[in-house]
Amino acid sequence: MKDRVEKVIDRIRPAVQMDGGDIELIGVENGWVKLRLVGSCAGCPSSMMTLKMGIERAIRAEVPEISGVEAVPS
Numbered sequence: 001m002k003d004r005v006e007k008v009i010d011r012i013r014p015a016v017q018m019d020g021g022d023i024e025l026i027g028v029e030n031g032w033v034k035l036r037l038v039g040s041c042a043g044c045p046s047s048m049m050t051l052k053m054g055i056e057r058a059i060r061a062e063v064p065e066i067s068g069v070e071a072v073p074s
Contacts, residue, residue: 008063033068034070036073
């Protein structure tokens with residue numbers, strides 16, 4: 001499951017990097033994906049919307065057994 005999540009993140013990463021940010025996969029535990037948003041994404045007011053509406057939606061579309069995505073602080 002972690003490999004499948006990583007593939008989705010790798011597809012999303014270039015769009016996030018264009019805005020000066022990046023995504024670090026911390027792990028997948030009990031159906032939850034733990035991510036760290038870094039660069040300009042850390043502290044961005046829109047980061048939670050990006051996380052839930054963009055990243056989580058993309059991951060759950062490809063890996064439906066995922067319960068959700070949560071941000072891990074830096």
